[in-house]
Amino acid sequence: MTPTRKRRLVAISMILFAVGVATTLTVFALQQNMTYLYTPSEILAGKVPADARFRIGGMVKDKSIERGQSLTVAFVVTDGDGDMRVEYEGILPDLFREKQSVIATGSMQGDRFVATEVLAKHDENYIPRDVAEAMGKAHQKHNVPEDAAKPSTY
Incomplete structure (x- = not known):
């Protein structure tokens, strides 16, 4: 694997991880504020x-x-x-x-x-x-x- 390809893979992995964390935090916050x-x-x-x-x-x-x-x-x-x-x-x-x-x-x-x-x-x-x-x-x-x-x- 070339260094450029490796950097691109790390960057994409970090972006996906950040999106996952943001989604998890959003869902948790919405559950806390729900009133039935x-x-x-x-x-x-x-x-x-x-x-x-x-x-x-x-x-x-x-x-x-x-x-x-x-x-x-x-x-x-x-x-x-x-x-x-x-x-x-x-x-x-x-x-x-x-x-x-x-x-x-x-x-x-x-x-x-x-x-x-x-x-x-x-x-x-x-x-x-x-x-x-x-x-x-x-x-x-x-x-x-x-x-x-x-x-x-x-």
Whole structure:
């Protein structure tokens, strides 16, 4: 092997190694910053890893908002099959109210969810896609399909 060819091979090897290290570090950083969306029934079923930071999505239950001192507020998020108490300290979005969809980011502390961020829905006809899909899947698991409840006719 000639010296020029050897230098070229070393340079290409170093570049490939650097790209591999950069890719590994990027994937690791993205995994650390990911937050998953769960519904209250999924949380109650134990599908959330302990001490994980995640998002809870659903509807704010009617007559569940409790305002505390200063900026502290507690409310219940429901998906129709399960309810989860959420506590938040901060300024809520203007569109936040009962019977509206909400996504809160935070973590579990005991049997309650402590939120660091609360996002409210857009308008009365909008449910965030992630929340709608998660609520639909959770609801299907807990209910009998409509066709199975109906008697068959021949």
